[in-house]
Amino acid sequence: xxxVVSREQHGLFWFVIRLFIVVVMVLVAYQLLSQRAxxxxxxxxxxxxxxxIVEQTAKNEELQYNLANGEQTTDAYAEEYARxxxxxxxxxxxxxxxxxxx
Numbered sequence: 001x002x003x004v005v006s007r008e009q010h011g012l013f014w015f016v017i018r019l020f021i022v023v024v025m026v027l028v029a030y031q032l033l034s035q036r037a038x039x040x041x042x043x044x045x046x047x048x049x050x051x052x053i054v055e056q057t058a059k060n061e062e063l064q065y066n067l068a069n070g071e072q073t074t075d076a077y078a079e080e081y082a083r084x085x086x087x088x089x090x091x092x093x094x095x096x097x098x099x100x101x102x
Contacts, residue, residue, distance in 0.1 A: 063077075
């Protein structure tokens with residue numbers, strides 16, 4: 001026997017199907033936008049890391065040049081690094097700090 005479906009039930013069925021499709025489309029769109037934001041953040045992070053690599057490569061080349069040409073001895077380099085990068089000074093040395101920010 002054939003089941004008779006009322007027009008109201010038939011309309012409700014298609015409404016539910018359409019609603020389901022719309023919900024799925026919204027979820028897919030949200031996922032796509034979320035993934036795009038994540039990709040953008042990772043691209044920015046990659047660009048930052050690539051810049052750090054360029055800077056470190058330049059430092060390495062400078063160090064290799066200095067070592068190859070004997071411009072700096074190990075002690076002189078260590079002293080320069082301690083002064084410039086770490087902010088150290090010799091014991092009998094006076095250190096002046098610019099607190100004006102200029």
